[in-house]
Amino acid sequence: MTLLPPNSTRLESAIESATSAGLTDVPVPIRDVWNPATCPAGLLPFLAWGVSIDLWNSEWSEAEKREAVASAIEDQRRKGTRASLRDVLDRFDPLIQIVEWFEDRGTLEPHTFRLELPLGIESDVEYDTALVAALLRDIAAVKPLRSHMRAVHRLHAQAQAGLLGGGMSIGLARISGPADLTIQDDPYWATVLQTEEGEPFEREQDRAFLEHI
Known part of the structure; x- marks a missing residue:
């Protein structure tokens, strides 16, 4: 045919x-x-x-x-919900906590949130500069547009019972026993150029964050 x-x-x-x-x-x-x-x-x-x-x-x-x-x-x-943000965080470390403004009205403005990293003794994840940069990029891609992340917070603990010697930089966790706690902004986040709303500036070609020189 x-x-x-x-x-x-x-x-x-x-x-x-x-x-x-x-x-x-x-x-x-x-x-x-x-x-x-x-x-x-x-x-x-x-x-x-x-x-x-x-x-x-x-x-x-x-x-x-x-x-x-x-x-x-x-x-x-x-996308644009807390559940979407939770999925991203779980890929890095399920122990990362999200604190939204209505959960801490004393320090957070409306429609802002912060992350609290887990204690090093409870998590096997090493929070180096590369991992934190990847974490912040992924958060910016899926978070609600009206919500702005103010900082990644860590906690410092001084153990009085000798379980932890000296002062060490660690993340957030429930601590049994007396401890002196203070909050510190993540040093990497402080170097990133941000808008007035706290959003990071990105290079168009590779979405890398722009930092202070």
């Missing part, structure tokens, strides 16, 4: 003969490409872009990338 007209040339007939047999064998995995479970690993970044994922890390494992794509629609539905 041919789709060529009766007056087709010999060249057209030859081209049809050469291509018709192979075209039906060319795989067209459109359905597989749009499925996060069956999409080829090399195409996952493009699928992530196609479903408008806000957070993506090329260093994630293949399983983590597929999970991120699979949950993209639900994540977009919850």
